[in-house]
Amino acid sequence: MQTAISVEGLSKVFKSHVKQEGLLGSVRSLFNRQYKEYVAVDSISFSIAQGELVGMLGANGAGKTTTLKMLSGLLHPTSGKAHVLGFTPWERSIEFRKQFSIVLGQRNQLWWDLPAADSFLLHKEIYNIPEQHFTKRRNELAERLDVADKLHIQLRRLSLGERMKCELIGALLHAPRVVFLDEPTIGLDVVAQHALREFIADYNKQSETTIILTSHYMDDIQQLCKRVMVIDEGKLLFDGQLEKLVEQYVAEKVLTVVFAQPTPRTDIESIGTITEYSPDKVVFRVNRNSITTVASEILNRFQVADLTIEEVPIEDVIRIIFNKGV
Numbered sequence: 001m002q003t004a005i006s007v008e009g010l011s012k013v014f015k016s017h018v019k020q021e022g023l024l025g026s027v028r029s030l031f032n033r034q035y036k037e038y039v040a041v042d043s044i045s046f047s048i049a050q051g052e053l054v055g056m057l058g059a060n061g062a063g064k065t066t067t068l069k070m071l072s073g074l075l076h077p078t079s080g081k082a083h084v085l086g087f088t089p090w091e092r093s094i095e096f097r098k099q100f101s102i103v104l105g106q107r108n109q110l111w112w113d114l115p116a117a118d119s120f121l122l123h124k125e126i127y128n129i130p131e132q133h134f135t136k137r138r139n140e141l142a143e144r145l146d147v148a149d150k151l152h153i154q155l156r157r158l159s160l161g162e163r164m165k166c167e168l169i170g171a172l173l174h175a176p177r178v179v180f181l182d183e184p185t186i187g188l189d190v191v192a193q194h195a196l197r198e199f200i201a202d203y204n205k206q207s208e209t210t211i212i213l214t215s216h217y218m219d220d221i222q223q224l225c226k227r228v229m230v231i232d233e234g235k236l237l238f239d240g241q242l243e244k245l246v247e248q249y250v251a252e253k254v255l256t257v258v259f260a261q262p263t264p265r266t267d268i269e270s271i272g273t274i275t276e277y278s279p280d281k282v283v284f285r286v287n288r289n290s291i292t293t294v295a296s297e298i299l300n301r302f303q304v305a306d307l308t309i310e311e312v313p314i315e316d317v318i319r320i321i322f323n324k325g326v
């Protein structure tokens with residue numbers, strides 16, 4: 001498969017000027033400038049094939065947006081290499097920008113005081129999109145995102161969800177081959193989140209666009225991304241299948257048993273760590289290596305109406321990883 005993005009030893013160190021306190025301090029700072037360095041992205045390397053949809057996970061301040069900004073050419077790295085569609089992003093060539101797009105969920109890129117349709121016209125000029133392509137694509141995208149009747153209303157009058165949908169249309173009008181979505185569902189209600197998720201999944205499949213997505217909503221990651229990258233304090237901790245992440249970092253599985261008749265807690269306490277108990281139903285955390293043994297022991301000893309084995313919820317997985325580090 002063709003490589004869309006390759007990154008090697010990419011780092012970003014922010015240097016900020018430390019001002020000493022008080023007026024005297026300000027004067028001193030003028031003559032004796034002191035700087036503090038902060039490593040936001042610490043030598044990360046990875047590669048992504050054309051058409052992949054990869055999730056990027058990490059706590060606040062982990063370095064996700066900084067990484068995406070470097071790969072977009074919005075920030076110069078301190079060191080390292082990156083190629084996106086064969087281009088070095090921070091050289092900002094027109095050819096690169098024609099094939100690339102970034103959506104920053106925390107910031108509007110369309111004009112606040114204009115209707116989205118007018119901003120789109122501007123994109124048409126910037127990206128040199130032929131008239132028929134432009135109209136067809138705009139209408140199709142608006143239809144699929146269910147905002148066809150919102151394009152002529154001033155952007156600032158739209159709801160957050162409608163605005164985000166318009167941002168997405170704006171970002172996709174020129175049919176970029178690589179798209180970065182930095183928290184596209186932030187602040188949206190569950191219905192809007194779901195709609196966007198469906199759209200992103202379909203779009204990725206149909207157009208084979210390469211997408212990197214960051215989100216703090218685990219549903220986004222779980223439903224959209226087979227592959228995830230976990231970033232912690234600027235370092236790439238994990239890069240692989242979501243299931244592998246769970247296997248690697250979480251020793252336990254969740255075993256739920258519904259009893260056919262009330263069962264006292266004392267009868268089952270020795271089986272595993274109980275996380276929920278009622279006489280009819282109990283939830284255990286059981287080591288993944290002994291789960292089959294434990295399940296058959298339960299089936300032998302008790303009258304069971306139902307038994308299910310599941311992975312620990314992804315929110316818990318992430319909490320476990322960030323709490324203990326790796």
Ligand SMILES: Nc1ncnc2c1ncn2[C@@H]1O[C@H](COP(=O)(O)OP(=O)(O)OP(=O)(O)O)[C@@H](O)[C@H]1O
Binds near residue numbers: 059060061062065066
């Ligand atoms: N221009 C800047 N100057 C100094 N420090 C910066 C600058 N931009 C980002 N940082 C710092 O770099 C670190 C990484 O920030 P970044 O925005 O990449 O995190 P993030 O993973 O996107 O977090 P979030 O999930 O909150 O969006 C943070 O500690 C941030 O304060």
Ligand SMILES: [Mg+2]
Binds near residue numbers: 064065066182
């Ligand atoms: Mg961010």
